[in-house]
Amino acid sequence: MVDHISTDVLILGTGIAGATTALKLADAGIPVTVVTRASRPEDTNTYWAQGGIIYKGEDDSPGQLAEDITRAGAGHSNPQAVRILAEEGPAAVREILLERVGVSFDYRKDGELSLALEGGHSLPRIIHAADATGKAIEIALINALDAHPNITLLTGHTAVDLLTPSHHSRNRLSVYARRSCIGAYLFDQRRGEVIRCLAKTTVLATGGLGQIFLRTTNPPGSRGDGLAMAERAGARIINAEFVQFHPTAFYRGGAARFLVSEAVRGAGARLVHADGEPFMQNHDPEWKDLAPRDVVARSIHREMLARDVTNVYLDLRSTIPRAEILSHFPTIHAKALEFGVDITEDLVPVVPAAHYSCGGIWVDEWGLTTMQNLYAVGEVACTGLHGANRLASTSLLEGLVWGRRAAAQIRRQLDGLTLYDADLIPAWQPAGDIPADPALISQDMSTVKHILWNYVGLVRTTPRLERALRDLRALESEIEEFYRSHRLTDELIGLRNAVRTAIIVANAAWQNKQSMGCHYRE
Numbered sequence: 001m002v003d004h005i006s007t008d009v010l011i012l013g014t015g016i017a018g019a020t021t022a023l024k025l026a027d028a029g030i031p032v033t034v035v036t037r038a039s040r041p042e043d044t045n046t047y048w049a050q051g052g053i054i055y056k057g058e059d060d061s062p063g064q065l066a067e068d069i070t071r072a073g074a075g076h077s078n079p080q081a082v083r084i085l086a087e088e089g090p091a092a093v094r095e096i097l098l099e100r101v102g103v104s105f106d107y108r109k110d111g112e113l114s115l116a117l118e119g120g121h122s123l124p125r126i127i128h129a130a131d132a133t134g135k136a137i138e139i140a141l142i143n144a145l146d147a148h149p150n151i152t153l154l155t156g157h158t159a160v161d162l163l164t165p166s167h168h169s170r171n172r173l174s175v176y177a178r179r180s181c182i183g184a185y186l187f188d189q190r191r192g193e194v195i196r197c198l199a200k201t202t203v204l205a206t207g208g209l210g211q212i213f214l215r216t217t218n219p220p221g222s223r224g225d226g227l228a229m230a231e232r233a234g235a236r237i238i239n240a241e242f243v244q245f246h247p248t249a250f251y252r253g254g255a256a257r258f259l260v261s262e263a264v265r266g267a268g269a270r271l272v273h274a275d276g277e278p279f280m281q282n283h284d285p286e287w288k289d290l291a292p293r294d295v296v297a298r299s300i301h302r303e304m305l306a307r308d309v310t311n312v313y314l315d316l317r318s319t320i321p322r323a324e325i326l327s328h329f330p331t332i333h334a335k336a337l338e339f340g341v342d343i344t345e346d347l348v349p350v351v352p353a354a355h356y357s358c359g360g361i362w363v364d365e366w367g368l369t370t371m372q373n374l375y376a377v378g379e380v381a382c383t384g385l386h387g388a389n390r391l392a393s394t395s396l397l398e399g400l401v402w403g404r405r406a407a408a409q410i411r412r413q414l415d416g417l418t419l420y421d422a423d424l425i426p427a428w429q430p431a432g433d434i435p436a437d438p439a440l441i442s443q444d445m446s447t448v449k450h451i452l453w454n455y456v457g458l459v460r461t462t463p464r465l466e467r468a469l470r471d472l473r474a475l476e477s478e479i480e481e482f483y484r485s486h487r488l489t490d491e492l493i494g495l496r497n498a499v500r501t502a503i504i505v506a507n508a509a510w511q512n513k514q515s516m517g518c519h520y521r522e
Helices: 016-027 062-072 079-100 133-146 172-176 225-233 262-266 293-307 322-328 330-338 394-414 438-455 462-485 490-511
Strands: 004-012 032-035 151-154 157-163 183-188 193-204 243-252 255-259 270-272 312-315 348-357 360-362 374-376
Touching: 004 016, 004 183, 004 394, 016 032, 016 079, 016 133, 016 151, 016 394, 032 193, 062 079, 079 133, 079 394, 133 151, 133 394, 157 193, 157 225, 157 490, 193 225, 193 394, 225 360, 225 374, 225 490, 243 262, 243 293, 243 330, 255 330, 255 348, 270 293, 293 312, 293 348, 322 330, 374 394, 438 462, 438 490, 462 490
Parallel strands: 004 032, 004 193, 032 151, 193 374
Antiparallel strands: 157 183, 183 193, 243 255, 243 348, 270 312, 312 348
């Protein structure tokens, strides 16, 4: 039985950030092992991104894009990160997405890329593949990874914890060394066993944390795994209170079902009540329905409370021609029809839902964390680009730009690194062999989601946050005991990470007494 594997670079995650890092390294001749907990590598947040990715608008400039990002970020964005994205973004899109993997974006009749306008942008600069841009990007990237001889792709493997000499080495003197990462323990879901993966460099690209909330646009794997593992290993985490709620998730049967892209409002749709009355002009007279996401989400929240309703609506009928709806938003149209709503004829029921984590693991301009040989890219990382609130369509571009940058830095550093001696890292020792009851895991996960939604949601107060922390800490104590006495499963690993991530978010929200962007305290 193989109890450990070795690789030059270990990448945890297969979204745009992880895949870009892997592809750039592999193209340079470096062996890379890419790991995902999902059974299909395309099962990522990237796959579900509808709206698009920033490119370059007509009469656009890096300065104008930087201004839009900074305004949306409530003045809290890292100027260095904003400058890097604004200056390097278009070239990264062209080099990787257009030329290297050939994403099928939409073009105008004159042969130029079709540019869309989204909320918070001062001009149209978003390129898209109808309303399934993330899907087009993800499939193109995964196809490139699959075909690459320098890439080993492991599906159905869940990272349990990062390997660090100070935590895991049999050499106790390692506790005096600077904190570093040398790989990860990986749980093989099919065999039910944990293997050690030793790596010269490790890259966290594990995505978001939306599943710690009751309502979210994120897929099931977005449990905050990377954030929790990094914190346990000792990496610095910042801005965790800034969780962006997307204003418009399709609402049916008491749940947020899927994202209704911001591009729908960019094309002219209005937010209205059941009687067709618009309301955003009462909350943001200048931007109205195209106000930044935090403003729109809180406005919807207030309207729902004031009228005691479960949701509001999007009206496409009166502002967007039917043919344009069908050509620009075919995925949304088809998904809504599954729930009996025809977006060309009916009002579309929507609610805010947890969508994107603006904070995360602190990284520098190259994606390096505070730990040696540990990088983080994409949503799990915090470059500071988004500040207190993310501008629409910056997330895919950030993953692309920092995936490319991390790969460049890793290439420069790799020759000077050696693999840690596997004999000094003990094999995984199961703490317990009792089968984990899925009903107990499901109930605990539901408790986490309800606590976060009710106490650490769109509007936060000191008593709610204090209650959240008390309840979550008590729950985490029970979950840790449960985790250490039962047989590992992906769901149990996810539950442990979810409650730790929930505490990180709640504690950051409690510490920040000032309302900023998507962190709003009454």
